Amino acid sequence: MSRMIKMDLDGAPEGSIVIQDIKDSLGRLLVKAPRTLDPDLKRILLLRGVREIVVQDASGKNREDLDRMLEKEKEAVKRRFSKWPDSPEKDHVVRLFLQALEEFSGEQNIKTS
Numbered sequence: 001m002s003r004m005i006k007m008d009l010d011g012a013p014e015g016s017i018v019i020q021d022i023k024d025s026l027g028r029l030l031v032k033a034p035r036t037l038d039p040d041l042k043r044i045l046l047l048r049g050v051r052e053i054v055v056q057d058a059s060g061k062n063r064e065d066l067d068r069m070l071e072k073e074k075e076a077v078k079r080r081f082s083k084w085p086d087s088p089e090k091d092h093v094v095r096l097f098l099q100a101l102e103e104f105s106g107e108q109n110i111k112t113s
Contacts, residue, residue, distance in 0.1 A: 012037055014037060017035070018034060020033050021033050037055070074101055077098060081094050081097075
């Protein structure tokens with residue numbers, strides 16, 4: 001299973017492999033995946049209003065490593081708040097931090113089916 005990353009087209013490096021079809025706002029196919037991102041394609045997509053693309057992750061980190069890193073961050077958040085007195089407010093704040101970590105992780109690391 002390969003990992004996908006949704007990223008801003010402006011920041012996408014040349015040579016990235018686009019692994020999800022790109023359609024315009026009317027649903028018309030602009031790019032059939034897979035396709036290598038080159039300067040011309042990037043320029044054309046930006047002119048057509050495309051702002052985000054989904055590319056193959058080239059970082060070499062697998063999903064299990066990323067899941068372990070997420071769990072470590074969640075434990076660190078819990079430790080940081082462990083000295084606060086127990087209260088509904090504390091529970092709410094901790095839940096918000098954990099939810100933000102989950103959402104950020106989901107945005108950065110879209111799993112393929």
